[in-house]
Amino acid sequence: xxxxxxxxxxxxxxxxxxxxxxxxxxxxxxxxxxxxxxxxxxxxxxxxxxxxxxxxxxxxxxxxxxxxxxxxxxxxxxxxxxxxxxxxxxxxxxxxxxxxxxxxxxxxxx
Numbered sequence: 001x002x003x004x005x006x007x008x009x010x011x012x013x014x015x016x017x018x019x020x021x022x023x024x025x026x027x028x029x030x031x032x033x034x035x036x037x038x039x040x041x042x043x044x045x046x047x048x049x050x051x052x053x054x055x056x057x058x059x060x061x062x063x064x065x066x067x068x069x070x071x072x073x074x075x076x077x078x079x080x081x082x083x084x085x086x087x088x089x090x091x092x093x094x095x096x097x098x099x100x101x102x103x104x105x106x107x108x109x110x
Contacts, residue, residue, distance in 0.1 A: 015022065023046060030039035057066045 023042065026042050027039060030036075030042060053063065054066075055061060055063065058069060060066055060069050
């Protein structure tokens with residue numbers, strides 16, 4: 001077990017030290033083998049994804065205030081659509097009938 005652990009840590013150190021060489025070899029191999037897909041896949045790994053959060057949104061500063069803004073907007077959106085039980089039951093029945101299912105609620109559908 002000690003030997004396995006030591007070889008694991010050795011491999012990690014080797015990869016960290018030779019990371020640039022490994023990436024360059026993969027890029028060169030993709031270009032030589034005319035594998036455009038592999039080339040662009042490796043380029044994505046090199047460039048990475050630098051997604052950062054904005055600290056300014058609609059005139060509001062700070063992550064807490066922006067989170068509250070989104071919560072308010074979502075709440076407005078959520079409650080903007082009315083909910084009627086009869087209408088929802090009718091829509092459910094129509095969908096069930098069009099799918100060809102049968103239940104006790106929508107007798108007569110095949």
